Amino acid sequence: MKALVFNGPKDLRYESFADPKISKDSSLIIQVKNCSICGSDLHMYHGDRIGPFDYSKPMDHFCTGHETIGEVVEVGKAVTAHKVGDRILVAGGSGCGVCKHCRRGELSLCEGGSRGQPAIAYGVSPVLQGGHAEYMEVPFADIGAATIPDGVTDEQAILLTDALGTGYYGVKMANVKPGDSVAVIGQGPVGLMAAEAAMAVGASRVYCIDMQDSRLKLAAKFGGIPLKPDEALQRIKEDTNGLGVDAVVEAVGVGPTLKQATMMLRFGGSMSILGILQKGTELPVRIMQTKCLRVHAGISGIANLWEELIPLVQGGRIKGEGIFTHHFSLSEGAEAFRLFESREDGVIKTLITP
Ligand SMILES: [Zn+2]
Ligand SMILES: [Zn+2]
Structure with missing residues (x-):
């Protein structure tokens, strides 16, 4: 597939990348519809740090992006909440759902995350590939993803994956x-x-x-x-x-x-x-x-908040209007990052479509 790949600070390239595979029974694969750029992605872009990851040091290449919506194209054996064809939103980071923290409703503190495993966030390290790609694996899909609810636009669904959460x-x-x-x-x-x-x-x-x-x-x-x-x-x-x-x-x-x-x-x-x-x-x-x-x-356990937050969006009490100001194709991803970082042209948030 094609993806936007982190090759180092300020060096994002649109290039071929291995297709994602179902690596665990709790995973599914989506065909990405949209994925936006988060302000926190700029730490990567600048060669700063996000948690344990230091982007000034060489690291394996990975697909960026953690604010993703898409359509389910394949499901693992243990997935019960989603089926092929569903349109879903994916929390920017999730937890396993079964460790002590996850069971207490603290997905962002998942023990997998503190051990550097995929429970932490998409597209910030080679551990979990992001959504600036044609396809993305969603592990722990029953926990960290939801069907895009009625009355929620695609743009609002993307905001629910991180910025609004x-x-x-x-x-x-x-x-x-x-x-x-x-x-x-x-x-x-x-x-x-x-x-x-x-x-x-x-x-x-x-x-x-x-x-x-x-x-x-x-x-x-x-x-x-x-x-x-x-x-x-x-x-x-x-x-x-x-x-x-x-x-x-x-x-x-x-x-x-x-x-x-x-x-x-x-x-x-x-x-x-x-x-x-x-x-x-x-x-x-x-x-x-x-x-x-x-x-x-702290860092939000995004999916923990959907139960209270989604009705506020559906009821029109939170609209998120005007947040997305610029729209790019995946092949223009490097330019999307450059513009977002430069704050030129009144940019608030950029949307990328494969
Ligand atoms: Zn973010
Ligand atoms: Zn957990």
Whole structure:
């Protein structure tokens, strides 16, 4: 088959790659319909790290992409939830479904993942090939994939594979309750989805902070209050009698924005960190302690959240409109990455179709 293959930082090539095979009974194979590019893919692109994987070092080539929808073309013997012909969405990372963590509903903590096995994420290492390809194997398919539900568009289904699941997870982990004021730092796709999710669960005000005008414009469309980073803290203090917001979702993951998050929070507030942190990132623990902040940093077990999240999409309370701004064919995948990384042309999120 043809695929977009990681040959090293900034070196993605459209080339031939081995067809996927059913490697375990719980697997199925999809013909990929669409797969988008995630902000976290840029860590790969830049030669940084994602969890245990260090992209500055040589590694075996692999197909990228972890936000995939497609049609089932083959099923393993143990698959019960899917059949050939079903249109499914595949969580960006999944778990085995049977280890201690998975049974507790913590798919992102699957023991397979911590042992470097395929349970972790698609398209970030040679362990599990991604969806920037014509075909993809989906292991543990009963756990980590779902039929695209009625009333959910293909674009929304792709958002449910990661950006929306992760944004919603950030809102949950920041303990957002009805009536709360919320700041979301970073208005890339995950931050935008976190902002829309915060509104869907009843936040009274959602401050959306980013440097880029096109992103702020979209945030305002969702009903968010768009703010540039240099004006955000003052505006939040003015609106909250100097107290700060109840919750912050941090969707960048660098020292300055993490510090900004702690400054914006009220005493006793909560924050969640969604940005993929790099080695040496500083966290202002002294401010966190003085203000008695609750802080969560983690990776979403996407499929765990579908039961609550899909009805919010079906009911029209989360729409995800306007997130996909650019569309490329698989053969143009390298250009899709280049554009996404450059932030040119008002790009928010790019979609790739084999
Ligand atoms: Zn992702
Ligand atoms: Zn597991």
